Amino acid sequence: MFKVNDNYLKLPGSYLFSTIGKKVSAYSAAHPEAKIIRLGIGDVTQPLAPAIIEALHSAVDEMGKAETFHGYAPDLGYEFLRNAIAEQDYKARGCEISADEIFVSDGAKCDCGNIQEIFSLDNRIAVCDPVYPVYVDSNVMAGRTGTYDSGTETWSDVIYMPCTADNGFAPELPSKTPDLIYLCFPNNPTGAAIGKAQLQEWVDYANKVGAVILYDAAYEAYISEPDVPHSIYECEGARTCAIEFRSFSKNAGFTGVRLGFTVIPKELKAGDVSLHALWARRHGTKYNGAPYIVQKAGAAVYTEAGREQLKKQVAYYMNNARYIYEGLKEAGYTVSGGVNAPYIWLKAPNGMTSWEFFDYLLEKVNVVGTPGSGFGPSGETYFRLTAFGTYENTVEAVDRIKNMKL
Ligand code: MLT
Numbered sequence: 001m002f003k004v005n006d007n008y009l010k011l012p013g014s015y016l017f018s019t020i021g022k023k024v025s026a027y028s029a030a031h032p033e034a035k036i037i038r039l040g041i042g043d044v045t046q047p048l049a050p051a052i053i054e055a056l057h058s059a060v061d062e063m064g065k066a067e068t069f070h071g072y073a074p075d076l077g078y079e080f081l082r083n084a085i086a087e088q089d090y091k092a093r094g095c096e097i098s099a100d101e102i103f104v105s106d107g108a109k110c111d112c113g114n115i116q117e118i119f120s121l122d123n124r125i126a127v128c129d130p131v132y133p134v135y136v137d138s139n140v141m142a143g144r145t146g147t148y149d150s151g152t153e154t155w156s157d158v159i160y161m162p163c164t165a166d167n168g169f170a171p172e173l174p175s176k177t178p179d180l181i182y183l184c185f186p187n188n189p190t191g192a193a194i195g196k197a198q199l200q201e202w203v204d205y206a207n208k209v210g211a212v213i214l215y216d217a218a219y220e221a222y223i224s225e226p227d228v229p230h231s232i233y234e235c236e237g238a239r240t241c242a243i244e245f246r247s248f249s250k251n252a253g254f255t256g257v258r259l260g261f262t263v264i265p266k267e268l269k270a271g272d273v274s275l276h277a278l279w280a281r282r283h284g285t286k287y288n289g290a291p292y293i294v295q296k297a298g299a300a301v302y303t304e305a306g307r308e309q310l311k312k313q314v315a316y317y318m319n320n321a322r323y324i325y326e327g328l329k330e331a332g333y334t335v336s337g338g339v340n341a342p343y344i345w346l347k348a349p350n351g352m353t354s355w356e357f358f359d360y361l362l363e364k365v366n367v368v369g370t371p372g373s374g375f376g377p378s379g380e381t382y383f384r385l386t387a388f389g390t391y392e393n394t395v396e397a398v399d400r401i402k403n404m405k406l
Pocket of ligand 1: 040132
């Protein structure tokens with residue numbers, strides 16, 4: 001008789017955004033007249049920029065002619081894209097990353113979830129609390145997290161690094177020594193960012209204790225303050241301790257197109273074993289590459305026209321962020337984030353729990369957000385709103401919240 005991977009049975013509930021989706025669908029079915037505004041999942045709403053559309057059309061045409069047709073993509077991704085990434089995301093910022101250290105994929109979520117496969121099961125992970133659920137859940141599935149305590153909503157073998165108002169939503173170095181440290185800055189869900197000196201401390205720490213930092217930089221395009229690093233490789237020593245994940249979802253609206261990449265420097269080793277070689281082996285075995293037309297669209301992000309158009313798109317969302325931040329502050333809410341990230345993190349009013357506030361907002365004003373407790377115990381009583389809505393919906397949602405009776 002076959003057996004299932006019973007680590008899956010340990011997962012409490014369904015994936016956060018699936019739970020929210022189901023709740024909203026049920027509400028919508030019961031109240032078909034409600035005009036629901038969704039500021040829950042961080043999904044973009046603006047159409048792809050013209051430079052990207054043009055690149056997609058022309059790549060589709062190439063696929064229709066024998067002489068320009070493309071089959072399987074190269075394992076690590078097409079050079080035209082990896083060279084553009086190496087030049088513009090790294091060299092231009094003074095980071096020493098070469099094109100052959102970049103692995104193109106269909107998105108950062110998959111890479112963040114899959115990367116744990118190349119590490120031993122007895123590695124101890126450390127995560128921020130609250131945290132993007134993929135980091136923890138993918139380790140639960142692998143059997144690396146011990147037992148779940150439903151009272152505290154924590155796993156026995158995970159090191160939690162609370163990110164609270166007291167520490168400015170930036171984690172402190174953990175008291176127990178981890179092997180793998182997940183960091184995401186600018187942060188999802190709190191919208192907090194850390195400066196270069198703070199990130200350097202993490203790099204120094206990881207090199208000292210022999211840990212690897214798994215650095216999720218999916219929101220780097222939203223950084224507006226000069227001291228905030230766009231890449232962990234801006235820090236000295238990061239090449240021997242850090243893997244970085246990047247996404248095209250948030251900077252270029254590829255949530256439905258799918259493209260991302262992971263950087264693994266060749267110096268990053270466990271003894272003699274190169275993590276770059278292990279990930280290359282995995283990538284080659286389990287993945288056939290992002291489609292040619294999508295990689296061509298990705299390359300358009302780095303053209304002059306693409307860069308110009310996307311700067312405007314990011315500014316559009318950050319204008320929403322400002323509107324939410326200022327509107328809610330004016331209404332008396334305690335708010336943070338929204339300066340270097342498209343997420344606003346707010347305290348639920350009147351002592352409500354995160355889910356109580358979720359239900360309250362949905363029922364009273366038909367606005368959907370994400371309950372902070374869904375990201376971890378330190379997220380309890382907090383709530384996340386995304387700036388990725390349309391401007392019109394954002395304004396309407398904020399006005400509804402401001403006029404809502406508490
Ligand atoms: C979020 O809402 O946290 C993100 O959109 C999820 C993701 O990027 O996978």
